Amino acid sequence: MAEGLAQSPLAPDAFPDLPVIDGVRFAAVEAGVRYQGRKDVMLAVLQPGSTVAGVFTRSATRSSNVLDCQAKISGHSDEGAAIIVNSGNSNAFTGKAGDGSVAAICEAVSAATGLPQNRVFTSSTGVIGERLPHDRITSKLGDLVDALDVSGIDGAAEAIMTTDTFPKGACEEVALPDGTVRIAGIAKGSGMIAPDMATMLVYIFTDAQIEQSALQSMVSRLNERTFNCITVDSDTSTSDTLLIGATGASGICADADPAFEQALHRVMLDLAHQVVRDGEGATKFVTVSVTGAASDADARTHALSIANSPLIKTAIAGEDPNWGRVVMAVGKSGAAADRDLLTIRFGDIEVAREGWVAENYREEDGAAYMKNPEIDINVEIGLGTGSATVWTCDLTHGYISINADYRS
């Protein structure tokens, strides 16, 4: 956590009361990887029989940790699994030494837990390009294993923070025909996605029993509607990682269960929104919905063009109902559009229709709406039935200060 950053004005009132997920225990310690005086390493150990699935950054320069997780993720094992995460150093762009750090950590976790190395998943987040002092992590493994506790997830949520101004958690209980299962997740942001300090990491746990391939396809599908629909600054981390572990401790199977998938969707969307709410310098939470595009893919292209436009994001920061910039972003996106068919609404206020300012629009209505902390931008393209929704935040002096002034 960068010093001196005030909590985001968009933060939830409090960290949620996450339920115990049977079959997984957590610990967090101060290892001094980079930060001093705070927890910076978390360990989660899942019981034998757990399945693990994940989604990862598409960056061509992804970190050793991500490459290692990707190589292991589809493996099957009845021996349980471990997830170990450090903040303060991303171990990204550290050459062959980075591979060595991952191997050293996996070896140490394996020795301390008895799990095979191919069931140890690692993440690192923090400064890029500096050798990870992995000895500081491995030397704490005894303490971590001793501290493992079913109710340790709150400490884990804090240990993974970098420039985050609040820890992020979400949970659901799902009543299935054979009983109730639980889902609890934690995440860290908070630039989307700065490799220095703000990789996005997400860890979700459930006591449901789900086969690995079913879990993987579910999380991949839901990822497209949640974490892949948020953007803070259009930058992509070399380390983005989402891991989900299903311990099966409830004895209740949730393979292909729609109620379970809906609950998991809510958890992932909640965490994704919290990442946006903690976007670097954010003062507004923005939902961009595009309808009437030629295809869903076109709608997504338009929506991301709007959500990533520096001119729109600065206008929102300035509480300026500048719908002209929305027209600009639709025009530049590359997806199909016709200037004279566009309809734009800010919240329920129609600001533009058929290629011009809406007949009854009054600038003072738009200006009043923009003062809300949550802004909805709705664009009807008028060409088809494609739709998409993405979430972002505004671009403020705070973003510049955090990113221009942080490292040096």
Place this chain on the structure above:
Amino acid sequence: MAEGLAQSPLAPDAFPDLPVIDGVRFAAVEAGVRYQGRKDVMLAVLQPGSTVAGVFTRSATRSSNVLDCQAKISGHSDEGAAIIVNSGNSNAFTGKAGDGSVAAICEAVSAATGLPQNRVFTSSTGVIGERLPHDRITSKLGDLVDALDVSGIDGAAEAIMTTDTFPKGACEEVALPDGTVRIAGIAKGSGMIAPDMATMLVYIFTDAQIEQSALQSMVSRLNERTFNCITVDSDTSTSDTLLIGATGASGICADADPAFEQALHRVMLDLAHQVVRDGEGATKFVTVSVTGAASDADARTHALSIANSPLIKTAIAGEDPNWGRVVMAVGKSGAAADRDLLTIRFGDIEVAREGWVAENYREEDGAAYMKNPEIDINVEIGLGTGSATVWTCDLTHGYISINADYRS
């Protein structure tokens, strides 16, 4: 010109001494389209026999003016041509009324000059979505025609400014086998490219004699290496326009002449660089060169990913030699890259090599280099022979202030 904006620290020392281009006359007036107390409309009239070519925004929501220019640009005529430009109102996203404004202006210019309407080219730059008060322009046509003067280009350069902090001009003289020809151009920026206030407009004139198709192919080709290689904020205007007029008054043919094309390239690159130097809030002029990519197209993708990254642009603003963010931008671009083959240099300083910090790199050297007002970022991908160079500026509090606070 927005009030209160200090001149960019990257501005040239002075506006250049542009030569008279025989065969074209200029005038500029105060029409009060939006701004008061400054010239805001320019008119250029080219003699019979002139050829005109142009390149335009690719935006799907381009303005009526652009659509009208595109419809006319390849037409042939021996009757001369006129270019009329207003600042203060972009006439973009003004529905059918926008088409009407263009028609009214063309009709009035035609009546005042005797030129056919299909030889009148219009541009408008300024606020989007507000009806253009074209009567204020057409009522000044008598004054404009009376004021036409061969040496009026300086006033024209000032009349087209919006958030620009300095007028932009460039020129060349070219010795061809049959004599000397001249090229003079003017441009305005200055966000790349804000539809509100900072559309990019470029007008270039030469007394060389060039066939329209030859002029068009030359300017299209050069545009790919100049104006299409600059970015301030990745946003694309609905109104971007470059027009070039060749009067032929020198009697010297420059069709397919490499010396002429090189001189025109220098003029276009100079103007393009001036647009970047006046990027909203810019304090650093940044050249991004990518070599060793799998193709030229891949190199351009990498270079633009670097040049458009908010994290890199804020790091440059903060004088932070943050090469990790360059790795990130290469990784996210979508073009081919191998983390462990990358070499990155800031100026002559090798900062990263083969996937890690360079052996002899010292952070203090990088930090000292970043204090320069002109920064070169060189990335060797290590995969092939593709190369590209693009230009950009840093992302500062000034950009946020201009764009968050301007309209409302």
